[in-house]
Amino acid sequence: DIQMTQSPSSLSASVGDRVTITCQASQDISNFLNWYQQKPGKAPKLLIYDASNLETGVPSRFSGSGSGTDFTFTISSLQPEDIATYYCQQYDNLPPWTFGQGTKVEIK
Amino acid sequence: QVQLQESGPGLVKPSQTLSLTCTVSGGSISSGGNYWTWIRQHPGKGLEWIGYIDDSGSTYHNPSLQSRLTISLDTSKNQVSLNLTSVTAADTAVYYCARGLESFDIWGQGTMVTVSS
Numbered sequence: 001d002i003q004m005t006q007s008p009s010s011l012s013a014s015v016g017d018r019v020t021i022t023c024q025a026s027q028d029i030s031n032f033l034n035w036y037q038q039k040p041g042k043a044p045k046l047l048i049y050d051a052s053n054l055e056t057g058v059p060s061r062f063s064g065s066g067s068g069t070d071f072t073f074t075i076s077s078l079q080p081e082d083i084a085t086y087y088c089q090q091y092d093n094l095p096p097w098t099f100g101q102g103t104k105v106e107i108k
Numbered sequence: 109q110v111q112l113q114e115s116g117p118g119l120v121k122p123s124q125t126l127s128l129t130c131t132v133s134g135g136s137i138s139s140g141g142n143y144w145t146w147i148r149q150h151p152g153k154g155l156e157w158i159g160y161i162d163d164s165g166s167t168y169h170n171p172s173l174q175s176r177l178t179i180s181l182d183t184s185k186n187q188v189s190l191n192l193t194s195v196t197a198a199d200t201a202v203y204y205c206a207r208g209l210e211s212f213d214i215w216g217q218g219t220m221v222t223v224s225s
Binding site: 001032034036043044045046049055087089091095096097098099100101102 | 137154155156157159160168170172204206209210211212213215216217220
């Protein structure tokens with residue numbers, strides 16, 4: 001299985017800060033990567049697909065980039081409603097698809 | 109708009125079979141091109157892809173669960189089902205159904221299943 005390593009595992013930032021999360025795949029996955037947001041007690045929500053495409057209705061302060069093995073997820077200006085855990089997920093070649101271990105974002 | 113709702117027993121005894129249902133509303137599960145995926149989340153942990161079924165009934169399972177897992181469609185009820193046999197405490201998790209093959213754009217709210225005697 002392809003292993004996905006996210007960093008950091010948690011972070012604390014102020015409202016308005018730029019927040020960056022990285023995700024590294026154990027092998028080349030091209031751009032076959034999604035990003036999800038999960039708020040406590042809720043199901044994950046798709047934010048970014050194909051590494052850099054914003055899902056319909058998702059605020060433009062969220063963005064993704066990268067290809068191959070290294071990917072970045074950015075919140076350009078952190079808002080209070082962005083408090084959540086963020087997961088990357090790969091879908092290269094054949095299942096099983098795998099997720100990163102998550103990054104918990106908190107307000108400082 | 110399509111909505112998903114998981115249901116099933118919240119408590120299952122070890123060695124028994126876990127059976128969950130995902131009811132799809134706002135659309136047909138047999139509409140062309142749809143895939144229905146199960147994903148679980150162990151308490152306080154990350155997400156694990158379980159498997160999917162497409163609208164023709166073809167399935168793909170996580171090899172780690174292959175021998176214990178069945179995913180099926182009931183088109184008359186517009187439901188997707190998951191059966192996991194011989195459960196242990198390691199199967200305690202929130203189970204989600206979601207729409208999609210590679211990206212999951214619609215999710216149910218999840219159902220917590222505890223395996224305990």
